[in-house]
Amino acid sequence: MADTGFKAGLEDVVALTSDLCFIDGKEGRLVYRGYDAVDLSEHATFEEVVFLLWYGNLPNAGQLKTFLRELGESRQLDPAVERLLASLPKTTAPMDALRTAVSLAGIYDPDGDAMEPEVNQRKAVRLVAQIPTMVAAFDRMRKDLPVIAPDRDLALADNFLWMLTGKRPSGQNAKAFDTALILHADHELNASTFSARVTAGTLSDIYSATTSAIGTLKGPLHGGANEQVMRMVDEIGSLDNVRPWLDQAFQEKRKIMGFGHRVYKTDDPRAVVLRRFSREMSQTQGTMDIFNRLEAIGDYVREQKHLHPNVDFYSGSVYRMMEIPVDVFTPVFAISRIAGWTAHILEQYHNNRLIRPRAEYTGPTHLTVKPIAER
Numbered sequence: 001m002a003d004t005g006f007k008a009g010l011e012d013v014v015a016l017t018s019d020l021c022f023i024d025g026k027e028g029r030l031v032y033r034g035y036d037a038v039d040l041s042e043h044a045t046f047e048e049v050v051f052l053l054w055y056g057n058l059p060n061a062g063q064l065k066t067f068l069r070e071l072g073e074s075r076q077l078d079p080a081v082e083r084l085l086a087s088l089p090k091t092t093a094p095m096d097a098l099r100t101a102v103s104l105a106g107i108y109d110p111d112g113d114a115m116e117p118e119v120n121q122r123k124a125v126r127l128v129a130q131i132p133t134m135v136a137a138f139d140r141m142r143k144d145l146p147v148i149a150p151d152r153d154l155a156l157a158d159n160f161l162w163m164l165t166g167k168r169p170s171g172q173n174a175k176a177f178d179t180a181l182i183l184h185a186d187h188e189l190n191a192s193t194f195s196a197r198v199t200a201g202t203l204s205d206i207y208s209a210t211t212s213a214i215g216t217l218k219g220p221l222h223g224g225a226n227e228q229v230m231r232m233v234d235e236i237g238s239l240d241n242v243r244p245w246l247d248q249a250f251q252e253k254r255k256i257m258g259f260g261h262r263v264y265k266t267d268d269p270r271a272v273v274l275r276r277f278s279r280e281m282s283q284t285q286g287t288m289d290i291f292n293r294l295e296a297i298g299d300y301v302r303e304q305k306h307l308h309p310n311v312d313f314y315s316g317s318v319y320r321m322m323e324i325p326v327d328v329f330t331p332v333f334a335i336s337r338i339a340g341w342t343a344h345i346l347e348q349y350h351n352n353r354l355i356r357p358r359a360e361y362t363g364p365t366h367l368t369v370k371p372i373a374e375r
């Protein structure tokens with residue numbers, strides 16, 4: 001058969017050009033529009049990073065003030081979206097609730113079906129502003145707790161933790177959460193962003209593209225891994241059980257969640273930063289138990305399988321220390337990645353070509369239909 005250039009999982013296939021994000025998988029660098037994401041996480045806020053991804057430059061003080069006001073004023077959900085969230089079974093997975101709420105929000109968007117660039121930009125603002133409100137509101141509704149209205153004057157990270165827990169976050173928690181949001185904001189053509197761009201490439205609307213992306217992020221091989229890491233840590237239960245538990249998993253050829261990456265062949269720079277936060281927050285809270293277990297898991301998987309921890313390995317421990325429930329970890333990923341999804345969707349609209357690859361057909365080609373009695 002002629003070489004079709006087929007690559008399983010599209011590994012290393014370059015599908016499009018983009019100005020947004022660069023990953024150096026060998027050096028372990030992540031770059032947003034020219035800026036190292038680690039540098040941004042130390043010297044900028046999540047909102048500044050959203051601005052950077054959308055508009056191509058960091059905002060000056062005046063631009064940031066206007067942008068924060070725009071985001072703050074867009075946080076409130078349409079009453080129809082609130083009613084939908086309240087009507088869902090309390091057992092609904094928060095990620096499913098989010099996917100459904102985003103889809104409904106598209107129907108009630110004040111700009112309707114319009115697709116002009118400035119309208120899509122306004123819709124992007126509403127998505128970034130409202131996804132945290134959706135996630136927090138559903139978590140409280142399912143627990144029969146009163147929903148907390150967004151506070152337009154708080155930063156996005158602080159406001160989310162406030163709406164979710166009903167407590168103003170400590171400085172350390174607010175900084176750690178904002179940092180996690182920055183580090184998850186974009187990641188080139190990861191699976192969910194690719195989904196978003198495929199949907200946008202048909203000139204479907206921004207809410208549909210985001211709904212596709214949320215469905216893709218949910219899977220345990222992608223954003224869903226952060227939940228699975230904490231479930232693994234809990235199941236392992238103690239330091240003594242780390243090696244026996246992992247030996248059994250290796251024997252059964254199970255994937256260890258939070259390890260490996262399609263692009264990084266060295267330490268994931270996001271994991272390096274989140275590991276530091278995990279250690280520092282554990283020290284503050286006086287509970288090193290989970291962090292020590294993570295370290296032991298990391299050491300043994302590295303030693304046995306030569307795999308590096310990815311972003312999902314430490315994020316869960318950081319979120320848990322902020323009292324975020326385990327099944328809300330992946331929706332939290334969406335609270336951040338909506339920045340990258342919308343930036344990519346807008347970029348796709350700006351220079352669109354339908355994304356439509358080919359398949360290498362492996363079935364028969366010349367069968368003839370037999371009458372039904374002879375089949």
Ligand code: ACO
Nearest residue numbers: 220221222223225254255256257258259260261262310312
């Ligand atoms: N545990 C055990 N073995 C692994 C792991 C892992 N986590 N990751 C890769 N491997 C092994 C595979 O078994 C395979 O070995 P083989 O060649 O002997 O069969 C080899 O490494 C290559 O792995 P693939 O799954 O083919 O690599 P791919 O690039 O397709 O997958 C992925 C990358 C999905 C991230 C994979 O490493 C994985 O499943 N990791 C666990 C899930 C996870 O943490 N996902 C989050 C990724 S980061 C993010 O999406 C935000």
